[in-house]
Amino acid sequence: MSELMRAARLHAVGKEMVVEYVERPHATGTDVVVAVKGCGMVPNLANVLANWETWYPQMPLPPRPAIFGLDPVGVVHEVGEGVVNVKPGDRVYVNPGRSCGACHACADGRQQHCGYWTLNGYFGYNANSLKMFERYPHGGFCEYMRAPQSALVKLPDNLEFRQATRLGYLGTSYAAVKKLAPLAGKTLIINGATGTLGVGVTLLALALGAARIFAVARGLPLLERLQALAPGRIEIFSNLHGGTASWVKSRTRGIGADSMIDTLGAVASLDSLKDAMYGVRRGGRIVNIGGTAGELGVDVKWWMDEQMELIGSVWFTVSEAIELADLLRSGTVDISVLQPKSWPLDEINEAISGVASGDGGFTSYLVEI
Numbered sequence: 001m002s003e004l005m006r007a008a009r010l011h012a013v014g015k016e017m018v019v020e021y022v023e024r025p026h027a028t029g030t031d032v033v034v035a036v037k038g039c040g041m042v043p044n045l046a047n048v049l050a051n052w053e054t055w056y057p058q059m060p061l062p063p064r065p066a067i068f069g070l071d072p073v074g075v076v077h078e079v080g081e082g083v084v085n086v087k088p089g090d091r092v093y094v095n096p097g098r099s100c101g102a103c104h105a106c107a108d109g110r111q112q113h114c115g116y117w118t119l120n121g122y123f124g125y126n127a128n129s130l131k132m133f134e135r136y137p138h139g140g141f142c143e144y145m146r147a148p149q150s151a152l153v154k155l156p157d158n159l160e161f162r163q164a165t166r167l168g169y170l171g172t173s174y175a176a177v178k179k180l181a182p183l184a185g186k187t188l189i190i191n192g193a194t195g196t197l198g199v200g201v202t203l204l205a206l207a208l209g210a211a212r213i214f215a216v217a218r219g220l221p222l223l224e225r226l227q228a229l230a231p232g233r234i235e236i237f238s239n240l241h242g243g244t245a246s247w248v249k250s251r252t253r254g255i256g257a258d259s260m261i262d263t264l265g266a267v268a269s270l271d272s273l274k275d276a277m278y279g280v281r282r283g284g285r286i287v288n289i290g291g292t293a294g295e296l297g298v299d300v301k302w303w304m305d306e307q308m309e310l311i312g313s314v315w316f317t318v319s320e321a322i323e324l325a326d327l328l329r330s331g332t333v334d335i336s337v338l339q340p341k342s343w344p345l346d347e348i349n350e351a352i353s354g355v356a357s358g359d360g361g362f363t364s365y366l367v368e369i
């Protein structure tokens with residue numbers, strides 16, 4: 001006999017989500033069912049959903065009616081007969097990254113390089129993602145979701161569910177910071193430092209030993225709040241007041257910073273990225289994680305002559321999320337400055353439209369279930 005659960009579903013792009021009863025999933029094989037307790041809300045979700053299929057026609061959304069929700073946390077409720085090392089009652093984050101599990105990239109722990117790479121409950125990267133959505137039709141905006149055991153990250157006891165719904169953004173920041181390792185004693189430009197990814201990058205870079213952080217954003221009030229985290233290590237700059245590259249060079253005896261992470265989102269101008277990038281020193285490394293779109297005119301002579309590395313980094317692996325969970329357990333990374341702001345599932349549409357109401361990257365938006 002089928003049992004029902006509550007889920008928020010989007011029936012058509014441009015419409016509001018509808019909270020309704022749908023069939024509750026069951027666990028089979030190596031899958032589990034997680035009783036969802038909360039799910040992070042992507043800032044700007046409504047705008048993204050409304051424009052996605054026009055902006056990126058090659059990247060499918062899940063077929064409608066669809067259950068979105070990128071960053072679910074909860075308690076393992078049921079395990080399939082082939083599940084080992086996970087048991088009912090485990091507190092988990094469900095990494096939405098899905099991949100085939102059977103190719104060279106997957107076997108090598110590089111799920112993002114798989115031809116089936118998909119962010120479940122959000123969007124896919126090519127037509128293969130439709131297979132992933134069919135197998136895993138639940139994002140986190142519902143009471144129970146099915147997920148592969150390989151997607152689970154066990155949560156440390158000292159990390160409450162509300163804070164854990166930030167793991168997607170923190171994991172993305174962590175994967176970017178790792179690409180700059182070792183960061184100890186080095187200098188780093190964070191472009192878009194006060195946004196959801198930027199604050200995460202700042203917290204992780206501080207924890208992992210960055211000597212000086214050049215935090216760049218538009219508004220000074222949030223920049224000042226960021227600087228207060230470590231006044232001796234963070235310098236702040238509003239790019240409304242001039243060029244980032246010349247400011248960074250003026251602070252580094254004309255040399256530039258060792259590296260940069262760009263976190264700006266889909267609708268940001270590329271001029272800001274390009275300006276900041278020229279503040280990186282010879283042999284420096286630039287990592288892009290924010291989703292900014294468009295053609296970036298890069299002088300390839302500069303790229304070669306100065307031996308620059310430009311790196312794209314999308315999401316993170318489960319292994320990176322396990323490392324991050326341990327950094328949070330041990331207190332090496334402190335996210336107590338992040339303030340959760342939540343809505344119940346019944347108010348999902350208020351949640352989607354309410355994400356501009358907080359303090360930039362200092363607020364974590366979520367739906368509690």
Ligand SMILES: [Zn+2]
Nearest residue numbers: 100103106114
């Ligand atoms: Zn694969």
